[in-house]
Amino acid sequence: MQLNLKRPIVFFDIESTGLNVATDRIVELCVVKVLPNGDTEIKTRRVNPTIPISPEAQAVHGISNDDVKDCPTFKSIAKSLANYLEGCDFAGYNSLKFDIPMLAEEFLRADIDFDFRKKYLVDVQNIFHKMEQRTLSAAYKFYCEKELENAHSAQADTVATYEILKAQLDRYPQTLQNDVKMLAEFSTKSKMVDYAGRIVYNDKDVPVFNFGKHKGKPVTEVFASEPSYYSWMMNGDFTLDTKKILTDIRLKMK
Secondary structure, X not given: OOOOOOOOEEEEEEXXXXXXOOOOOEEEEEEEEEOOOOOEEEXXXXXXXXXXXXXXXXXXXXXXXXXXXXXXXXXXXXXXXXXXXXXXXXXXXXXXXXXXHHHHHHHHHOOOOOOHHHOOEEEHHHHHHHHOOOOHHHHHHHHHOOOOOOOOOHHHHHHHHHHHHHHHHHHOOOOOOOOHHHHHHHOOOOOEOOOOOOEEEOOOOOEEEOOHHHOOXXXXXXXXXXXXXXXXXXXXXXOHHHHHHHHHHHHHHO
16 A cells, blocks of 8 residues: 655654664665655665774674774764655654654754654554564564565665554554644654653643653743752763753753
């Protein structure tokens, strides 16, 4: 089934130096832009992360420090990439937990405030887990009846994710609507305030902490009763986006 699109949607996958969104960097990015008429554009770019690739990450994606030493930095391509992504919705596999926060963080480091919150974000993994409970390779075999070759290369994973979503629409016509807004809502587990999911909206649309000793408590209440908690987070190993959200909330309190 082809996607019913009102505007382009970008399927993307990131390979990185590691799994810490706050401190690790992108080493490879692939995007598959799907236009409303069904045409697709595929772009893959390797990036010099300016920090070492961890052995654990290299073992997964096979990209070494030598492979990317002469590649452009993310900052050098950030503006053109943001322009290319403007006006699009987004989809990926585990993208809400990792790829979206990582890409947003890289944009902020490059002084570009690309606002994913104004887009529909479809996480194909969440749809899969709600329906079947599997991994990407298993999802590709289950839905598309194909073996995923070159798994953990950005392009192979991105193209597979696009094919899986189309197959999901074919398999679950009674549950899934061919509408990006609906797919984004269905594939979102919680309503996040920041990309990393440290702060979420509760059932009253109040920002609450989603981790630690104050989990479930409104951010404003915690800052009012324990002002030092704001300073602790601002000095801690949290993403720039999380710190930006916290600062916005604190300024509104004043």
